[in-house]
Amino acid sequence: MGLLQVEKLCKSFGGLLALSDLDLTIEEGEILGLIGPNGSGKTTFFNLLSGLIKPDKGEILLSGKDITGMKPHKICRAGIARTFQLVKPFxxxxxxxxxxxxxxxxxxxxxxxxxxxxxxxxxxxxxxxxxxxxxxxxxxxxxxxxxxxxxxxxxxRPKLLLLDEMMSGLNRAEIEDAMLFVREIRDSGIAVIVVEHVMKAVLGISDRVVVLNVGRKIAEGTPRDIAENQKVVEAYLGRELYA
Structure with a gap:
């Protein structure tokens, strides 16, 4: 069993299905890239993992412990930490x-x-x-x-760190610096899930990549596998990989 194991996770808002039967694992010391177009379910997934919302069904296990639907502070104490796209320091x-x-x-x-x-x-x-x-x-x-x-x-002191678009708004040099920083976090013993729209960056730092589209996982594999997956290119990546 991996550090994080997600099984058949589902979430809908009214009649809109945001996440459908998602299965996902992450190992200790791994960087997992999570990509997909806007509305694909990435933020919903992070919100479920961090306890901001509860799933309609499915399980979330951290180190074998069921944390499904727990409150955010309890999930934090269990070992999951999260950043947000809009940073708001004190x-x-x-x-x-x-x-x-x-x-x-x-x-x-x-x-x-x-x-x-x-x-x-x-x-x-x-x-x-x-x-x-x-x-x-x-x-x-x-x-x-x-x-x-x-x-x-x-x-x-998390076991797992969720990074939500930390590279948005950065220039090329800053992105390179941020990529190095994520690797240093991984090397310190913390697993990382990266949600990112800077494709060269997420494919450059991830050990494995999961692709979501309209709430469903459509592909999973190494960065090279994903870059060469025609279904992924058609659904999301397009020319971004070759820009």
Missing amino acids: TRMNPLENIMVGRAYGRERAVNREHAREEAEKILAFTGLIKKRVPKAGMLNLIDRKRLEIARALAT
Whole structure:
């Protein structure tokens, strides 16, 4: 059994089927890319994994434990952390304080405030924010706000990190930097699911890729398999791979 096992997961909103009988696994230390056009079910899947919404049916198992329908804070404590496409740091707090907030949640709570600060300092260094000693997080540029969003998630000590379009709005050099950062997270022992529209990036960093379309999984395989899958190209990728 993998780190995460999803079986026959379904979710509808009114008469709209957002996710249909999704089966998916991710192994420890793996980067899984999740791609598909807008409305394909990617965000719904992340919302189900993180407990923001409950499935109509199906199971979500983390390390063999059933976490289906659990509340978000309990899922966080179980070992799943998530970032959001629209990053929203606590703008009036400095980066270190933002990370300390994240440290209050997750699998292991800090013993005391000083311990939380020490842990936050380590995460600042790991994420490259150690030099960003700005008085308020609202002063950070876009890529650093994205890194801070990830840093808060890492502060919960996750087994699995869900990254939602962390590369949107970044230039080419920043995307290359972000790709390296995701690999470093994986190398630290954390599995990662990446939802991304920057195709060269997601195909470049993923060990395996799952493709969704109108709520259903239409393909799964290595990045090369996906790039050469005619059904995927017709449904979604098109010329993006060759741009």
